[in-house]
């Protein structure tokens with residue numbers, strides 16, 4: 001039986017993995033979040049990993065408040081960088097494989113074609129920089145790891161763009177959404193499937209991989225589809241420019257990821273973002289968004 005430690009498991013991805021693991025009787029999974037295992041506590045991480053006898057650590061923990069990170073760099077770095085260093089050292093000592101999640105925000109967004117794993121990162125925000133430095137921790141201390149960069153995550157769990165658009169759209173009847181940031185909405189359930197496929201694969205091939213759902217959209221396109229599929233096409237959505245909606249963190253204007261490598265090496269089939277959005281919305285409790 002495979003033994004797995006999932007960290008940050010109360011978040012969107014962690015809860016999507018929980019749902020998957022419930023259907024599997026060939027896995028023994030310890031789900032932890034900060035209350036059970038604070039990843040910034042180096043000794044606790046070392047002891048848990050050394051004692052656990054895990055085959056894999058799946059790190060879903062992160063400081064994901066992109067705007068807040070601009071004024072709280074110390075905390076963002078502790079969670080996105082130093083804590084990943086703690087996992088990397090502990091994993092190498094215990095010979096445990098790590099699957100870690102990173103972000104499209106490691107890129108500047110100046111490209112006009114999808115970023116692949118060989119493209120040079122150039123983060124423009126504290127969040128992106130601390131996540132890139134987290135990748136660096138794994139490359140230095142536990143190079144036998146898999147790092148998956150993903151983007152625009154949403155799910156049935158926690159708060160996210162899909163739920164916010166549905167709630168605010170119904171409340172206000174009209175919304176303005178930026179149309180000049182291009183990426184790919186990604187259902188956390190699809191990412192959880194990909195992670196499990198990697199853990200199940202016969203051959204382990206470490207390295208950096210890109211994973212999002214298939215297709216391309218702006219946040220404006222995404223909002224329109226959320227309201228259409230969610231049964232509220234009457235809500236008026238107006239496109240606006242990033243410069244008209246200033247935020248503390250600078251976001252990449254284009255962050256579509258090239259997923260050829262993960263498809264080729266791990267044989268992962270990726271759903272189209274609109275199909276996954278419909279699947280997610282079908283599972284939402286519309287009265288409690």
Ligand SMILES: NC(=O)c1ccc[n+]([C@@H]2O[C@H](COP(=O)([O-])OP(=O)(O)OC[C@H]3O[C@@H](n4cnc5c(N)ncnc54)[C@H](OP(=O)(O)O)[C@@H]3O)[C@@H](O)[C@H]2O)c1
Pocket residue numbers: 007008009010011012013014033034035037038039040059060061062063064079083101102103104131150151152153154158
């Ligand atoms: N969300 C996106 O759009 C997006 C896009 C690209 C990449 N990613 C990456 O995808 C991964 C999963 O994202 P997500 O949306 O599922 O994140 P999330 O919902 O914010 O969940 C992260 C979890 O980590 C926990 N955590 C924070 N500090 C911790 C610590 N010191 N020790 C243990 N756990 C800690 C958080 O707890 P608290 O809530 O109590 O802080 C939370 O439960 C992250 O690596 C993220 O950077 C996300």
